[in-house]
Amino acid sequence: MVEAVLIDLFSLPANLQNNIQGLLLNTLETIEKCSSIPAPFVYVMCCQRQENGEQESLLPALRDLQSLKKRLQVVHALTTAAGLYTIKQRLDEKDLSIIKVILPTLRKDLVKVYIDYLFTAVYQFEFEDLQVASDCKNLQIAEPQSEEQMVPTQDVAVIRSEIQMYLESLPSLNGELTILRSSLIPDDIFLHGFTTRTGGISYIPTLSSCNLFSSSKRRDPQVVVKENLRRLAKAAGFNPETFHRVKIDHANAVCITGKTEPDSYDGIVTNKKGVTIAAPGADCIPVLFADPVRKACGAAHSGWKGTLLGVSMATVNAMVSEYGCNVKDILVVLGPSVGPCCYKLPHESAKEFHQIDPKCVRLFDSACPYIDIRRATRILLENGGILPENIQDDSVTDQNQNVTFCTACHPDKFYSHFRDGINFGTQIGFISIRD
Numbered sequence: 001m002v003e004a005v006l007i008d009l010f011s012l013p014a015n016l017q018n019n020i021q022g023l024l025l026n027t028l029e030t031i032e033k034c035s036s037i038p039a040p041f042v043y044v045m046c047c048q049r050q051e052n053g054e055q056e057s058l059l060p061a062l063r064d065l066q067s068l069k070k071r072l073q074v075v076h077a078l079t080t081a082a083g084l085y086t087i088k089q090r091l092d093e094k095d096l097s098i099i100k101v102i103l104p105t106l107r108k109d110l111v112k113v114y115i116d117y118l119f120t121a122v123y124q125f126e127f128e129d130l131q132v133a134s135d136c137k138n139l140q141i142a143e144p145q146s147e148e149q150m151v152p153t154q155d156v157a158v159i160r161s162e163i164q165m166y167l168e169s170l171p172s173l174n175g176e177l178t179i180l181r182s183s184l185i186p187d188d189i190f191l192h193g194f195t196t197r198t199g200g201i202s203y204i205p206t207l208s209s210c211n212l213f214s215s216s217k218r219r220d221p222q223v224v225v226k227e228n229l230r231r232l233a234k235a236a237g238f239n240p241e242t243f244h245r246v247k248i249d250h251a252n253a254v255c256i257t258g259k260t261e262p263d264s265y266d267g268i269v270t271n272k273k274g275v276t277i278a279a280p281g282a283d284c285i286p287v288l289f290a291d292p293v294r295k296a297c298g299a300a301h302s303g304w305k306g307t308l309l310g311v312s313m314a315t316v317n318a319m320v321s322e323y324g325c326n327v328k329d330i331l332v333v334l335g336p337s338v339g340p341c342c343y344k345l346p347h348e349s350a351k352e353f354h355q356i357d358p359k360c361v362r363l364f365d366s367a368c369p370y371i372d373i374r375r376a377t378r379i380l381l382e383n384g385g386i387l388p389e390n391i392q393d394d395s396v397t398d399q400n401q402n403v404t405f406c407t408a409c410h411p412d413k414f415y416s417h418f419r420d421g422i423n424f425g426t427q428i429g430f431i432s433i434r435d
Helices: 014-034 054-061 080-093 105-118 153-169 222-236 304-308 311-323 347-356 373-383
Strands: 004-008 041-047 072-077 098-104 124-132 139-142 190-195 243-245 254-256 267-270 276-281 285-291 296-302 331-334 427-433
Touching (some): 041 080, 072 080, 080 105, 105 153, 105 222, 153 222, 190 222, 190 285, 243 267, 267 311, 285 311, 285 427, 296 304, 304 311, 304 347
Parallel strands (some): 004 041, 004 098, 098 124, 243 276, 254 267, 276 296
Antiparallel strands (some): 124 139, 190 427, 267 296, 276 427, 285 296
Protein backbone atom coordinates (compact mmCIF):
# COMPACT_ATOMS: atom_id res chain seq x y z
CA MET A 1 0.00 0.00 0.00
CA VAL A 2 1.29 3.44 -0.96
CA GLU A 3 2.30 5.36 2.18
CA ALA A 4 3.11 8.70 0.55
CA VAL A 5 2.51 10.52 -2.71
CA LEU A 6 5.01 12.97 -4.14
CA ILE A 7 3.61 15.40 -6.71
CA ASP A 8 6.37 17.09 -8.69
CA LEU A 9 5.27 20.52 -9.91
CA PHE A 10 8.79 21.91 -9.80
CA SER A 11 9.29 22.58 -13.50
CA LEU A 12 5.86 23.50 -14.83
CA PRO A 13 6.15 25.98 -17.73
CA ALA A 14 5.79 29.63 -16.78
CA ASN A 15 2.40 29.96 -18.50
CA LEU A 16 1.00 27.26 -16.23
CA GLN A 17 2.30 28.57 -12.92
CA ASN A 18 -0.82 30.57 -12.15
CA ASN A 19 -2.94 27.44 -12.44
CA ILE A 20 -0.95 25.38 -9.97
CA GLN A 21 -3.75 25.50 -7.40
CA GLY A 22 -6.27 23.97 -9.78
CA LEU A 23 -3.78 21.34 -10.88
CA LEU A 24 -3.07 20.35 -7.31
CA LEU A 25 -6.68 20.19 -6.22
CA ASN A 26 -7.65 17.99 -9.17
CA THR A 27 -4.74 15.66 -8.43
CA LEU A 28 -5.58 15.46 -4.73
CA GLU A 29 -9.21 14.68 -5.49
CA THR A 30 -8.06 11.80 -7.70
CA ILE A 31 -5.77 10.51 -4.97
CA GLU A 32 -8.49 10.70 -2.34
CA LYS A 33 -10.98 8.80 -4.48
CA CYS A 34 -8.47 6.03 -5.26
CA SER A 35 -6.86 5.72 -1.83
CA SER A 36 -7.67 3.34 0.95
CA ILE A 37 -8.16 4.55 4.52
CA PRO A 38 -6.08 6.12 5.91
CA ALA A 39 -5.10 8.23 2.93
CA PRO A 40 -1.40 8.58 2.14
CA PHE A 41 0.69 11.59 3.10
CA VAL A 42 1.04 13.97 0.17
CA TYR A 43 4.09 16.10 -0.58
CA VAL A 44 4.01 18.69 -3.33
CA MET A 45 7.36 19.95 -4.63
CA CYS A 46 7.35 23.45 -6.09
CA CYS A 47 10.01 25.86 -7.25
CA GLN A 48 11.02 28.53 -4.72
CA ARG A 49 10.48 31.20 -7.38
CA GLN A 50 6.74 30.63 -7.04
CA GLU A 51 6.07 33.17 -4.31
CA ASN A 52 2.31 33.19 -4.55
CA GLY A 53 1.61 31.60 -1.18
CA GLU A 54 0.28 28.40 -2.73
CA GLN A 55 0.23 26.45 0.51
CA GLU A 56 -1.77 29.08 2.39
CA SER A 57 -4.24 29.61 -0.46
CA LEU A 58 -4.72 25.90 -0.89
CA LEU A 59 -5.71 25.12 2.67
CA PRO A 60 -9.17 26.75 2.62
CA ALA A 61 -9.92 24.98 -0.65
CA LEU A 62 -9.15 21.61 0.92
CA ARG A 63 -12.20 21.63 3.22
CA ASP A 64 -13.88 18.92 1.16
CA LEU A 65 -10.78 16.71 1.16
CA GLN A 66 -11.22 15.64 4.77
CA SER A 67 -8.75 12.75 4.74
CA LEU A 68 -5.97 14.68 3.02
CA LYS A 69 -6.04 18.25 4.30
CA LYS A 70 -4.00 17.39 7.42
CA ARG A 71 -1.67 15.13 5.47
CA LEU A 72 -0.55 17.59 2.80
CA GLN A 73 2.69 19.55 2.73
CA VAL A 74 3.90 21.89 0.02
CA VAL A 75 7.69 22.06 -0.18
CA HIS A 76 9.28 25.06 -1.91
CA ALA A 77 12.92 24.75 -2.91
CA LEU A 78 15.46 26.46 -5.15
CA THR A 79 16.61 23.18 -6.68
CA THR A 80 15.20 19.72 -7.23
CA ALA A 81 17.96 18.30 -5.00
CA ALA A 82 16.93 20.59 -2.13
CA GLY A 83 13.24 19.77 -2.60
CA LEU A 84 13.69 16.00 -2.74
CA TYR A 85 16.08 15.96 0.21
CA THR A 86 13.61 17.99 2.27
CA ILE A 87 10.82 15.56 1.36
CA LYS A 88 13.11 12.64 2.21
CA GLN A 89 13.53 14.12 5.69
CA ARG A 90 9.73 14.34 6.07
CA LEU A 91 9.36 10.71 4.92
CA ASP A 92 12.01 9.55 7.35
CA GLU A 93 10.39 11.39 10.24
CA LYS A 94 7.31 9.22 9.68
CA ASP A 95 9.25 6.09 8.67
CA LEU A 96 7.53 6.00 5.27
CA SER A 97 9.06 3.86 2.52
CA ILE A 98 6.48 3.19 -0.23
CA ILE A 99 6.09 6.28 -2.40
CA LYS A 100 4.10 7.05 -5.53
CA VAL A 101 5.60 9.87 -7.64
CA ILE A 102 3.24 11.81 -9.91
CA LEU A 103 5.14 14.09 -12.29
CA PRO A 104 5.21 15.52 -15.81
CA THR A 105 6.28 12.91 -18.34
CA LEU A 106 9.36 14.83 -19.41
CA ARG A 107 10.61 15.05 -15.81
CA LYS A 108 10.41 11.35 -14.99
CA ASP A 109 13.83 10.18 -16.15
CA LEU A 110 15.61 13.15 -14.57
CA VAL A 111 13.82 12.72 -11.24
CA LYS A 112 14.69 9.02 -11.24
CA VAL A 113 18.37 10.01 -11.38
CA TYR A 114 17.92 12.29 -8.35
CA ILE A 115 16.11 9.51 -6.50
CA ASP A 116 18.86 6.98 -7.30
CA TYR A 117 21.40 9.26 -5.61
CA LEU A 118 19.32 10.54 -2.69
CA PHE A 119 17.53 7.34 -1.63
CA THR A 120 18.51 3.72 -0.96
CA ALA A 121 16.88 0.35 -1.55
CA VAL A 122 14.91 0.80 1.68
CA TYR A 123 12.45 2.91 -0.34
CA GLN A 124 10.07 1.67 -3.03
CA PHE A 125 8.98 4.06 -5.77
CA GLU A 126 6.30 3.81 -8.41
CA PHE A 127 5.74 6.48 -11.04
CA GLU A 128 2.69 7.93 -12.77
CA ASP A 129 2.69 10.53 -15.50
CA LEU A 130 1.09 13.89 -14.91
CA GLN A 131 -0.21 15.13 -18.24
CA VAL A 132 -1.23 18.75 -18.39
CA ALA A 133 -3.35 20.19 -21.18
CA SER A 134 -2.09 23.42 -22.71
CA ASP A 135 -5.01 25.42 -21.33
CA CYS A 136 -4.55 23.71 -17.95
CA LYS A 137 -8.27 23.07 -17.54
CA ASN A 138 -7.90 19.32 -17.30
CA LEU A 139 -5.47 17.08 -15.53
CA GLN A 140 -5.19 13.36 -15.89
CA ILE A 141 -2.93 10.70 -14.43
CA ALA A 142 -1.72 8.45 -17.21
CA GLU A 143 -0.48 4.90 -17.06
CA PRO A 144 3.30 4.67 -16.65
CA GLN A 145 5.22 4.36 -19.88
CA SER A 146 7.12 1.11 -20.33
CA GLU A 147 10.12 2.55 -22.14
CA GLU A 148 12.71 4.43 -20.12
CA GLN A 149 14.87 7.10 -21.71
CA MET A 150 18.58 7.33 -20.95
CA VAL A 151 19.58 10.61 -19.31
CA PRO A 152 22.62 12.10 -21.10
CA THR A 153 25.88 11.73 -19.20
CA GLN A 154 26.35 15.49 -19.00
CA ASP A 155 22.93 15.87 -17.39
CA VAL A 156 23.77 13.20 -14.80
CA ALA A 157 26.98 15.10 -14.02
CA VAL A 158 24.99 18.31 -13.52
CA ILE A 159 22.59 16.50 -11.18
CA ARG A 160 25.46 15.04 -9.15
CA SER A 161 27.06 18.47 -8.87
CA GLU A 162 23.76 20.04 -7.78
CA ILE A 163 23.26 17.39 -5.09
CA GLN A 164 26.84 17.77 -3.87
CA MET A 165 26.60 21.56 -3.65
CA TYR A 166 23.37 21.33 -1.71
CA LEU A 167 24.71 18.77 0.79
CA GLU A 168 27.87 20.82 1.29
CA SER A 169 25.69 23.79 2.23
CA LEU A 170 23.94 21.95 5.08
CA PRO A 171 24.98 22.68 8.67
CA SER A 172 26.71 20.04 10.77
CA LEU A 173 24.44 18.34 13.30
CA ASN A 174 24.85 17.43 16.97
CA GLY A 175 28.11 19.26 17.64
CA GLU A 176 31.52 19.61 16.08
CA LEU A 177 33.32 16.88 14.20
CA THR A 178 35.56 15.10 16.72
CA ILE A 179 38.58 12.89 16.00
CA LEU A 180 40.17 10.69 18.68
CA ARG A 181 43.92 10.16 18.38
CA SER A 182 46.40 7.84 20.05
CA SER A 183 49.70 9.05 21.50
CA LEU A 184 51.21 5.65 20.67
CA ILE A 185 51.28 6.36 16.93
CA PRO A 186 53.94 8.99 16.09
CA ASP A 187 52.20 12.07 14.71
CA ASP A 188 55.19 13.23 12.66
CA ILE A 189 55.07 10.09 10.49
CA PHE A 190 51.40 9.06 10.46
CA LEU A 191 48.08 10.86 10.17
CA HIS A 192 45.45 8.83 11.99
CA GLY A 193 42.32 8.93 14.10
CA PHE A 194 39.04 7.39 15.15
CA THR A 195 35.79 9.19 14.39
CA THR A 196 32.83 9.77 16.69
CA ARG A 197 29.21 10.29 15.69
CA THR A 198 29.13 14.13 15.73
CA GLY A 199 29.72 16.76 13.07
CA GLY A 200 28.12 15.24 9.97
CA ILE A 201 24.82 15.80 8.16
CA SER A 202 23.06 12.45 8.74
CA TYR A 203 19.79 13.34 10.47
CA ILE A 204 18.06 9.99 11.19
CA PRO A 205 18.45 9.47 14.98
CA THR A 206 20.33 6.14 14.87
CA LEU A 207 22.58 7.48 12.05
CA SER A 208 23.05 11.02 13.33
CA SER A 209 25.26 12.65 12.46
CA CYS A 210 28.65 11.57 11.06
CA ASN A 211 27.65 8.15 9.73
CA LEU A 212 30.36 6.79 7.43
CA PHE A 213 28.74 3.71 5.91
CA SER A 214 25.85 3.20 3.51
CA SER A 215 24.04 -0.02 2.67
CA SER A 216 20.83 -1.19 1.03
CA LYS A 217 19.33 -1.73 4.49
CA ARG A 218 19.89 1.80 5.78
CA ARG A 219 18.33 5.14 4.92
CA ASP A 220 21.59 7.08 4.51
CA PRO A 221 22.54 7.15 0.80
CA GLN A 222 26.11 7.10 -0.48
CA VAL A 223 26.02 10.84 -1.27
CA VAL A 224 25.39 11.69 2.40
CA VAL A 225 28.15 9.35 3.57
CA LYS A 226 30.46 10.90 0.96
CA GLU A 227 29.70 14.37 2.31
CA ASN A 228 30.38 13.20 5.87
CA LEU A 229 33.69 11.76 4.66
CA ARG A 230 34.55 15.02 2.88
CA ARG A 231 34.04 16.93 6.12
CA LEU A 232 36.12 14.39 8.02
CA ALA A 233 38.91 14.57 5.43
CA LYS A 234 38.96 18.36 5.62
CA ALA A 235 39.14 18.31 9.43
CA ALA A 236 41.74 15.52 9.56
CA GLY A 237 43.85 16.69 6.64
CA PHE A 238 43.67 13.78 4.19
CA ASN A 239 42.55 13.52 0.57
CA PRO A 240 39.13 11.81 0.26
CA GLU A 241 39.98 10.89 -3.34
CA THR A 242 42.76 8.55 -2.14
CA PHE A 243 40.70 6.97 0.63
CA HIS A 244 40.25 3.19 0.82
CA ARG A 245 37.91 1.44 3.25
CA VAL A 246 37.84 -2.32 3.82
CA LYS A 247 35.04 -4.31 2.16
CA ILE A 248 33.68 -6.18 5.15
CA ASP A 249 33.32 -9.94 5.06
CA HIS A 250 33.76 -10.65 8.80
CA ALA A 251 36.72 -12.84 7.92
CA ASN A 252 40.52 -12.42 7.68
CA ALA A 253 41.41 -11.53 4.07
CA VAL A 254 43.81 -8.58 3.66
CA CYS A 255 44.07 -6.14 0.74
CA ILE A 256 47.50 -4.87 -0.34
CA THR A 257 47.06 -1.39 -1.85
CA GLY A 258 48.37 -1.24 -5.40
CA LYS A 259 47.66 -4.92 -6.03
CA THR A 260 44.50 -6.63 -7.26
CA GLU A 261 41.72 -5.83 -4.83
CA PRO A 262 39.82 -8.82 -3.40
CA ASP A 263 36.03 -8.85 -3.64
CA SER A 264 35.89 -8.56 0.15
CA TYR A 265 38.43 -8.15 2.92
CA ASP A 266 38.61 -6.99 6.53
CA GLY A 267 42.25 -5.85 6.59
CA ILE A 268 44.17 -3.41 4.40
CA VAL A 269 47.82 -2.32 4.38
CA THR A 270 49.90 0.29 2.54
CA ASN A 271 53.36 1.85 2.38
CA LYS A 272 52.32 4.58 -0.04
CA LYS A 273 52.35 8.15 1.21
CA GLY A 274 49.10 10.08 1.06
CA VAL A 275 46.90 6.99 0.76
CA THR A 276 44.40 6.85 3.62
CA ILE A 277 43.16 3.41 4.63
CA ALA A 278 40.31 2.77 7.03
CA ALA A 279 38.26 0.18 8.86
CA PRO A 280 34.69 0.74 10.11
CA GLY A 281 33.32 -0.18 13.49
CA ALA A 282 30.02 -0.02 15.31
CA ASP A 283 30.82 -2.46 18.14
CA CYS A 284 33.37 -4.34 16.00
CA ILE A 285 36.91 -3.08 16.66
CA PRO A 286 38.57 -0.71 14.17
CA VAL A 287 42.23 -1.66 14.64
CA LEU A 288 45.09 0.55 13.39
CA PHE A 289 48.66 -0.64 12.76
CA ALA A 290 51.77 1.53 12.30
CA ASP A 291 55.42 0.69 11.72
CA PRO A 292 57.46 3.89 12.13
CA VAL A 293 60.68 2.08 11.10
CA ARG A 294 59.56 0.75 7.70
CA LYS A 295 56.93 3.48 7.35
CA ALA A 296 54.02 1.19 6.65
CA CYS A 297 50.54 1.02 8.13
CA GLY A 298 47.37 -1.03 8.22
CA ALA A 299 43.75 -1.06 9.31
CA ALA A 300 41.46 -3.96 10.21
CA HIS A 301 37.82 -4.52 11.04
CA SER A 302 37.65 -7.07 13.85
CA GLY A 303 34.22 -8.28 14.91
CA TRP A 304 33.80 -11.46 16.90
CA LYS A 305 34.10 -13.65 13.80
CA GLY A 306 37.12 -11.78 12.48
CA THR A 307 38.73 -11.87 15.91
CA LEU A 308 38.44 -15.65 16.06
CA LEU A 309 39.76 -15.92 12.51
CA GLY A 310 42.79 -13.79 13.41
CA VAL A 311 42.22 -10.79 11.14
CA SER A 312 44.55 -8.58 13.23
CA MET A 313 47.52 -10.95 12.94
CA ALA A 314 46.70 -11.47 9.26
CA THR A 315 47.12 -7.70 8.82
CA VAL A 316 50.40 -7.77 10.75
CA ASN A 317 51.64 -10.68 8.63
CA ALA A 318 50.80 -8.78 5.45
CA MET A 319 52.90 -5.83 6.63
CA VAL A 320 55.79 -8.19 7.40
CA SER A 321 55.64 -10.09 4.11
CA GLU A 322 54.93 -7.10 1.84
CA TYR A 323 57.01 -4.35 3.41
CA GLY A 324 59.65 -6.17 5.41
CA CYS A 325 58.30 -4.96 8.76
CA ASN A 326 59.64 -6.38 12.01
CA VAL A 327 56.78 -7.58 14.22
CA LYS A 328 58.43 -5.94 17.23
CA ASP A 329 58.30 -2.52 15.56
CA ILE A 330 54.57 -2.60 14.79
CA LEU A 331 52.30 -0.46 16.97
CA VAL A 332 48.64 -1.46 17.35
CA VAL A 333 45.74 0.66 18.61
CA LEU A 334 42.28 -0.75 19.35
CA GLY A 335 39.59 1.82 18.63
CA PRO A 336 36.10 2.39 20.04
CA SER A 337 34.25 -0.93 20.25
CA VAL A 338 31.75 -2.78 22.39
CA GLY A 339 33.26 -3.68 25.75
CA PRO A 340 32.98 -6.80 27.90
CA CYS A 341 30.55 -4.81 30.03
CA CYS A 342 27.89 -5.03 27.31
CA TYR A 343 28.69 -7.59 24.64
CA LYS A 344 27.05 -11.01 24.72
CA LEU A 345 27.20 -14.03 22.42
CA PRO A 346 25.44 -17.39 22.42
CA HIS A 347 27.17 -20.04 24.50
CA GLU A 348 28.44 -21.98 21.47
CA SER A 349 30.32 -18.95 20.15
CA ALA A 350 31.54 -18.06 23.65
CA LYS A 351 33.30 -21.44 23.85
CA GLU A 352 35.80 -20.38 21.20
CA PHE A 353 36.73 -17.25 23.16
CA HIS A 354 37.01 -19.33 26.31
CA GLN A 355 39.56 -21.50 24.50
CA ILE A 356 41.69 -18.43 23.75
CA ASP A 357 41.61 -17.43 27.42
CA PRO A 358 38.93 -18.11 30.07
CA LYS A 359 39.24 -14.43 31.06
CA CYS A 360 37.75 -13.51 27.68
CA VAL A 361 34.37 -14.80 28.91
CA ARG A 362 32.26 -13.74 31.88
CA LEU A 363 29.37 -15.87 33.15
CA PHE A 364 30.51 -18.72 30.91
CA ASP A 365 27.78 -21.10 32.09
CA SER A 366 24.96 -18.76 31.07
CA ALA A 367 23.06 -19.04 27.77
CA CYS A 368 24.64 -15.78 26.51
CA PRO A 369 27.94 -15.06 28.27
CA TYR A 370 29.67 -11.67 28.17
CA ILE A 371 32.59 -11.61 25.72
CA ASP A 372 35.78 -9.53 25.70
CA ILE A 373 36.80 -9.37 22.03
CA ARG A 374 39.49 -6.81 22.86
CA ARG A 375 41.27 -9.14 25.26
CA ALA A 376 41.09 -11.93 22.70
CA THR A 377 42.57 -9.60 20.07
CA ARG A 378 45.42 -8.57 22.38
CA ILE A 379 46.23 -12.19 23.25
CA LEU A 380 46.31 -13.27 19.61
CA LEU A 381 48.53 -10.30 18.71
CA GLU A 382 50.94 -11.01 21.56
CA ASN A 383 51.02 -14.69 20.60
CA GLY A 384 52.04 -13.52 17.12
CA GLY A 385 54.96 -11.48 18.43
CA ILE A 386 53.52 -7.99 18.94
CA LEU A 387 55.02 -6.50 22.11
CA PRO A 388 52.43 -5.92 24.88
CA GLU A 389 53.68 -2.34 25.34
CA ASN A 390 53.01 -1.71 21.64
CA ILE A 391 49.30 -2.45 21.97
CA GLN A 392 46.94 0.27 23.13
CA ASP A 393 43.68 -0.84 24.69
CA ASP A 394 42.58 1.87 27.10
CA SER A 395 40.47 -0.52 29.10
CA VAL A 396 43.72 -2.08 30.42
CA THR A 397 46.65 0.16 29.43
CA ASP A 398 45.72 3.79 29.99
CA GLN A 399 42.14 4.75 30.71
CA ASN A 400 43.01 8.44 30.34
CA GLN A 401 43.76 8.04 26.63
CA ASN A 402 40.06 7.83 25.82
CA VAL A 403 40.40 5.96 22.52
CA THR A 404 39.07 2.51 23.37
CA PHE A 405 35.63 3.51 24.60
CA CYS A 406 32.74 1.08 24.86
CA THR A 407 30.50 2.07 21.96
CA ALA A 408 27.34 0.64 23.55
CA CYS A 409 27.89 2.62 26.77
CA HIS A 410 28.25 6.03 25.09
CA PRO A 411 25.24 6.78 22.84
CA ASP A 412 26.20 10.46 22.71
CA LYS A 413 29.63 9.66 21.25
CA PHE A 414 29.35 6.45 19.24
CA TYR A 415 27.14 4.27 17.08
CA SER A 416 26.36 0.75 18.25
CA HIS A 417 24.73 -2.09 16.33
CA PHE A 418 24.28 -3.96 19.60
CA ARG A 419 22.41 -0.99 21.08
CA ASP A 420 20.63 0.57 18.06
CA GLY A 421 19.55 -2.37 15.90
CA ILE A 422 19.56 -2.75 12.10
CA ASN A 423 19.53 0.92 11.05
CA PHE A 424 22.75 1.73 12.92
CA GLY A 425 25.48 4.21 12.02
CA THR A 426 29.18 3.51 11.66
CA GLN A 427 32.37 5.23 12.77
CA ILE A 428 35.84 4.44 11.38
CA GLY A 429 39.50 4.24 12.27
CA PHE A 430 41.79 5.71 9.57
CA ILE A 431 45.53 6.02 9.02
CA SER A 432 47.96 7.22 6.36
CA ILE A 433 51.66 7.96 5.94
CA ARG A 434 52.32 11.68 5.80
CA ASP A 435 53.81 13.14 2.63
